[in-house]
Amino acid sequence: MPQSGSMRLLLAGFGNVGRTLAGILAERDAYPGLADLDAAVVGITTGSHGALADSRGIDLASALVWFREHRRFTPGRPDFATLDTAGAVAGLDYDVLVELSPLSVAGRGEPAITHVRGALERGRHVVSANKGPLAWAYRELTALAEERGCALLYEATVMDGAPVFSLARHGLRGNTIERIEGVLNSTTNVMLGEMERGASPAEAVAAAQRAGVAEADPAADIEGWDAAAKVAVLANALMGAELTPDQVERESVAAVTVTRLAAAGSRGCRIKMVCEAFRDGGTVRGRVRAREVRRDDPLALVEGTGSLIRFVTDILGTFTVAEERPDLATTAYGVIADLFAVRLSRA
Numbered sequence: 001m002p003q004s005g006s007m008r009l010l011l012a013g014f015g016n017v018g019r020t021l022a023g024i025l026a027e028r029d030a031y032p033g034l035a036d037l038d039a040a041v042v043g044i045t046t047g048s049h050g051a052l053a054d055s056r057g058i059d060l061a062s063a064l065v066w067f068r069e070h071r072r073f074t075p076g077r078p079d080f081a082t083l084d085t086a087g088a089v090a091g092l093d094y095d096v097l098v099e100l101s102p103l104s105v106a107g108r109g110e111p112a113i114t115h116v117r118g119a120l121e122r123g124r125h126v127v128s129a130n131k132g133p134l135a136w137a138y139r140e141l142t143a144l145a146e147e148r149g150c151a152l153l154y155e156a157t158v159m160d161g162a163p164v165f166s167l168a169r170h171g172l173r174g175n176t177i178e179r180i181e182g183v184l185n186s187t188t189n190v191m192l193g194e195m196e197r198g199a200s201p202a203e204a205v206a207a208a209q210r211a212g213v214a215e216a217d218p219a220a221d222i223e224g225w226d227a228a229a230k231v232a233v234l235a236n237a238l239m240g241a242e243l244t245p246d247q248v249e250r251e252s253v254a255a256v257t258v259t260r261l262a263a264a265g266s267r268g269c270r271i272k273m274v275c276e277a278f279r280d281g282g283t284v285r286g287r288v289r290a291r292e293v294r295r296d297d298p299l300a301l302v303e304g305t306g307s308l309i310r311f312v313t314d315i316l317g318t319f320t321v322a323e324e325r326p327d328l329a330t331t332a333y334g335v336i337a338d339l340f341a342v343r344l345s346r347a
């Protein structure tokens with residue numbers, strides 16, 4: 001049984017991030033800083049690879065071995081459950097829904113929005129690494145969370161585990177953020193680096209896939225949807241905007257040719273896919289575009305899977321955060337940071 005007072009987690013999604021998070025929680029003793037994180041996973045759901053549920057807490061180490069060997073959860077396990085995520089969200093007893101399912105552009109953030117809404121309506125906290133709910137339903141979900149006295153946290157949605165949202169909220173108090181810009185999509189950044197070194201666009205996509213950053217179908221990255229979703233989350237959460245990814249102007253990395261990269265190089269510049277949210281009159285606009293930046297601009301220094309975000313504020317001025325060589329543990333840490341914040345909010 002989870003100890004009384006321990007946070008009971010429901011994981012919706014057991015892909016790269018879900019399994020990495022489970023691995024860290026399973027080996028919690030190896031991380032002295034996690035000694036205070038008293039959490040037990042009581043449910044795991046997937047899209048089509050089975051589910052587990054155990055109110056006493058799932059043995060994560062054995063769940064990971066099972067998943068690795070069988071590539072899915074099967075009835076051979078005593079904690080196997082015939083549950084979909086909607087059923088788990090509505091029926092299981094948990095404290096925090098951890099939303100780790102994929103970003104769905106075609107579904108405009110669904111079904112994750114429904115999962116998050118369902119958990120909040122039951123008075124459960126939500127931690128999401130999935131941008132969809134915050135990009136397409138930010139106002140509704142944050143209002144619902146407030147009404148129900150629940151936390152809705154999403155540190156891992158932008159820049160993996162780098163504490164972008166907590167830093168901006170707690171470290172920039174009193175400032176108005178005028179502009180946010182950054183290099184925030186790994187696939188397109190890896191592609192541009194490869195093309196600068198002479199690769200064709202197709203070879204560049206293949207290199208991003210080999211680096212494990214591009215999806216098997218990399219369209220969401222290439223067409224700028226992943227970046228547009230990040231712009232929407234940042235603008236909504238930190239600039240009071242009401243933007244959805246559809247309202248963010250997008251330029252595809254496919255518009256960047258080897259010739260254009262070389263021409264920028266000859267002017268002492270690089271081309272980067274830059275995410276931008278900025279005030280324009282009384283509104284906040286969002287944009288993802290291939291921008292020529294001088295080689296000494298920090299935006300130009302972002303290599304490979306790294307990322308960088310710059311805040312332009314009215315009092316502090318300009319403030320930049322960079323993340324170097326993130327891996328899946330970096331993203332899992334974003335979720336863990338949110339779990340600590342939920343724990344504090346319950347104290």
Ligand SMILES: NC(=O)c1ccc[n+]([C@@H]2O[C@H](COP(=O)([O-])OP(=O)(O)OC[C@H]3O[C@@H](n4cnc5c(N)ncnc54)[C@H](OP(=O)(O)O)[C@@H]3O)[C@@H](O)[C@H]2O)c1
Pocket residue numbers: 012013014015016017018045046047048049050085099100101102103111129130131156157158160327328331
């Ligand atoms: N990878 C990163 O470094 C990173 C960084 C920041 C944010 N994120 C975000 O974190 C989320 C997870 O990323 P990932 O890399 O772990 O993705 P992934 O490897 O594609 O895994 C997605 C998981 O979600 C499951 N799933 C699909 N539909 C579901 C549903 N309706 N209910 C519950 N689970 C469902 C999938 O199960 P099936 O395989 O059975 O469909 C799979 O287990 C995504 O939203 C991603 O954008 C990822």
